[in-house]
Amino acid sequence: MQILTKEAEHVIDVEKLTKRYGDLLAVNDISFTVRKGEVFAFLGPNGAGKTTTVEIIETIRTPTSGKVSLLGMDVTKKKRKIVRRIGVLPQEFSSFDRITVRETIQYYSRLFNCRNADIDGLIELANLKDKSKEQFKNLSGGLKQRLGIAIALVNNPDVVFLDEPTTGLDPRARREVWDVLLGLKKKGKTVFLTTHYMEEAELLADTVAIISRGSIVAMGSPEELIERNANYLALTLQSVDEKVFEIVQKMGFEPVKANHNNIKVRVQHPDDVQKILNTIKDAGASFLSLDVRKPNLEEVFLKLTGAALREDLAGGVAQ
Amino acid sequence: MSLRIIGANLIVSIKSFYREKTAVFFRLAFPVLLILVFGAIFMNQDNMHFGFYVQDLDGTNSSAELVKTLELNEKFKITRVDPAINATQYAKDNKLNLVVVIPKDYEKSLIQRVKRKDLDASATITYIYDPSSTSVATKMQVLNVVFAEINQRMSGKPPFITPAEESILNRKYRFIDFFVPGIIAMSVMTASLFGAVNVNAELRQKGVIRKLSTTPITHTDWILSNVMYQFLLAVISTISILLVSYAVFDVSLQLNFWLPVFVVLDVFAFVGIGMILTRVAKEAESAAAAANVIMFPMMFLSGTFFPVEMMPGFLQKLSRILPLYYVNEGLRASMIFVDNMVALRCSVIIGVFAAVVFVLGMMTTKWEEG
Structure with missing residues (x-):
């Protein structure tokens, strides 16, 4: 009875997990739990240890030390039982080049011995209806990922693992994958997601674990994380006069110079924004436009790790 | 499984x-x-044909019969060369590797030998050949065997050694x-x-x-x-x-x-x-x-x-x-x-x-x- 309730609450239970590759410490003593029915996101840059962790839970890799249980079973001992109850979209998912979408889903449903797998339903869920006769090699990146998600669901799994489902996709294809994932979330599936897109984690996840260099640096709902770690407003003034920087600085804030004569200021309260604008006006200085927004996970990540989530953003954020 | x-x-x-x-x-x-x-x-390789050229300088019934005998041997494929031309030059010009020349007095010598039992009478068949060709030696060997058989038959005595073939398959x-x-x-x-x-x-x-x-x-x-x-x-x-x-x-x-x-x-x-x-x-x-x-x-x-x-x-x-x-x-x-x-x-x-x-x-x- 004890085990049953535990499984009902904690689908995944990771305790002091460590993984080494020779001298490299890929995962360093991490612990977390995933509750039934939640979307749990591992957010972190490339090389943080996301895929290593997820592949250990999926039984593809073996841990160096620590205990990982999935659906109440030890992942190092019950591989055969576990694989029947999970669905996996591996990183850089690929399949047989000359096999069509429908045939591929059929193939995987046979591997799971699912005689009555709802292949049409899966094709519909992944929004692949007009591509069902297309061979895999002719599919675009987004379509391949959606097929991968459909395949991850053929055995009606208790947990779905999605390892970077939108990496390398253009923004539109990414949105289309998100639509499919939102459909999954609505169905109440337990989903373990890894990503380095904070929008993805913010949009989909109930719980986010921020992972950096093999360690979890923060964990909680996106709102909690922002509240806890980035409780401020980000004010950006665009195309400002020379003297605006000094004016704001004299007021006791810490402005930061950015591109195109922009300055960024963190303020604790909306009233501060009003104060700054009034002071600039009174001093006779000017700016072209302004932008005030609440910080997102990107800023939380930056604050916690001192590094950007993605390399392409590193330059912009550092300024 | x-x-x-x-x-x-x-x-x-x-x-x-x-x-x-x-x-x-x-x-x-x-x-x-x-x-x-x-x-x-x-x-x-199994059905190898030996092609060569024959120049019949005698132009008699007997010489024609000799060519026919060669032709009857399944292995040979014979092309005739005009007796009026220079066979050596012709072979060079046309890159032929073997021209067999039947001499002018072939029939005369044959009659002397067969009818008059003149053992001094003989005929010389000339091989004009290209020694750089790989197959010509085999062709000449096979021709030698055929001529030896004709000589043997003309002697009127049955051969002493006759080969018999037996395959291991x-x-x-x-x-x-x-x-x-x-x-x-x-x-x-x-x-x-x-x-x-x-x-x-x-x-x-x-x-x-x-x-x-x-x-x-x-x-x-x-x-x-x-x-x-x-x-x-x-x-x-x-x-x-x-x-x-x-x-x-x-x-x-x-x-x-x-x-x-x-x-x-x-x-x-x-x-x-x-x-x-x-x-x-x-x-x-x-x-x-x-x-x-x-x-x-x-x-x-x-x-x-x-x-x-x-x-x-x-x-x-x-x-x-x-x-x-x-x-x-x-x-x-x-x-x-x-x-x-x-x-x-x-x-x-x-x-x-x-x-x-x-x-x-x-x-x-x-x-x-x-």
């Missing part, structure tokens, strides 16, 4: 196969083309008959080796294997699927090789239960080697290169294209450690010589080899990563 899973793999493999036209070509048409090309070459076999089993063994080997290497290395590199390792499919299911698929294709290509051999070259081969036995062992042995290579060489390209390194010596040194006996002693010894040699020997023993003992011995050797590499292959195939 699950038959359902193996069936699902076979369906995917077969669909992938027939949707890839170049694979179909190399798998089926290539061995057939080899048979056609080499068959055509060996056909000529029950029936008359041609080179093409020896060639077909070799091509079957070789095409099954190359396809199994490359099939196993390409499929596994490519799918591993693409990450399909990683996906499969999160499904209920086991290594045994996967490997058995590979073997069954390769066996299926081996059966199809063997049948097409045999059909072409019978239809085009009218080969005479014994088809018995040894043929499928050797095809199965051939498949197991080389799928096993392929699996080991895929594990040792991680990239698809290096695995294919390693497969080539194994395949080429095997192809040329194990008696596929020419008999092992033609090679120098140390290479003959080397060929005896090549697994394909035993497939070749075994298939020839069963399909040509109907020698069950040799076939059995070869099948045991290749069977043990196949079992060892296959088990090694199973043991080295790993899906889980470190």
Whole structure:
């Protein structure tokens, strides 16, 4: 009875997990739990240890030390039982080049011995209806990922693992994958997601674990994380006069110079924004436009790790 | 092991196969083309014709009869040269390697010898030849034999020594008959080796294997699927090789239960080697290169294209450690010589080899990563 309730609450239970590759410490003593029915996101840059962790839970890799249980079973001992109850979209998912979408889903449903797998339903869920006769090699990146998600669901799994489902996709294809994932979330599936897109984690996840260099640096709902770690407003003034920087600085804030004569200021309260604008006006200085927004996970990540989530953003954020 | 899973793999493999036209070509048409090309070459060897030119300077009935006698010998194909021209110059100009010249007084000498019993009367037949030609010596030898026979018959005495031919084979076999089993063994080997290497290395590199390792499919299911698929294709290509051999070259081969036995062992042995290579060489390209390194010596040194006996002693010894040699020997023993003992011995050797590499292959195939 004890085990049953535990499984009902904690689908995944990771305790002091460590993984080494020779001298490299890929995962360093991490612990977390995933509750039934939640979307749990591992957010972190490339090389943080996301895929290593997820592949250990999926039984593809073996841990160096620590205990990982999935659906109440030890992942190092019950591989055969576990694989029947999970669905996996591996990183850089690929399949047989000359096999069509429908045939591929059929193939995987046979591997799971699912005689009555709802292949049409899966094709519909992944929004692949007009591509069902297309061979895999002719599919675009987004379509391949959606097929991968459909395949991850053929055995009606208790947990779905999605390892970077939108990496390398253009923004539109990414949105289309998100639509499919939102459909999954609505169905109440337990989903373990890894990503380095904070929008993805913010949009989909109930719980986010921020992972950096093999360690979890923060964990909680996106709102909690922002509240806890980035409780401020980000004010950006665009195309400002020379003297605006000094004016704001004299007021006791810490402005930061950015591109195109922009300055960024963190303020604790909306009233501060009003104060700054009034002071600039009174001093006779000017700016072209302004932008005030609440910080997102990107800023939380930056604050916690001192590094950007993605390399392409590193330059912009550092300024 | 699950038959359902193996069936699902076979369906995917077969669909992938027939949707890839170049694979179909190399798998089926290539061995057939080899048979056609080499068959055509060996056909000529079996029915060799010696072509040469004759210049009849005598122009009499007797000389015409001599040419006719030469022509009646099935081996010769004779072209006449105008008696008025210079035969040596003509041979040079036209790059002929042999012009046989019948002298002017041929009939006169013949009459003197036959009617007047004049033993001094003789005729000299001149060979104008190109010594740089490789076939001319054989032609001249054969002609010498024919002339010696004519001389012998003219002496009016029966020959003392007469040769009699007795083949060690029950029936008359041609080179093409020896060639077909070799091509079957070789095409099954190359396809199994490359099939196993390409499929596994490519799918591993693409990450399909990683996906499969999160499904209920086991290594045994996967490997058995590979073997069954390769066996299926081996059966199809063997049948097409045999059909072409019978239809085009009218080969005479014994088809018995040894043929499928050797095809199965051939498949197991080389799928096993392929699996080991895929594990040792991680990239698809290096695995294919390693497969080539194994395949080429095997192809040329194990008696596929020419008999092992033609090679120098140390290479003959080397060929005896090549697994394909035993497939070749075994298939020839069963399909040509109907020698069950040799076939059995070869099948045991290749069977043990196949079992060892296959088990090694199973043991080295790993899906889980470190």
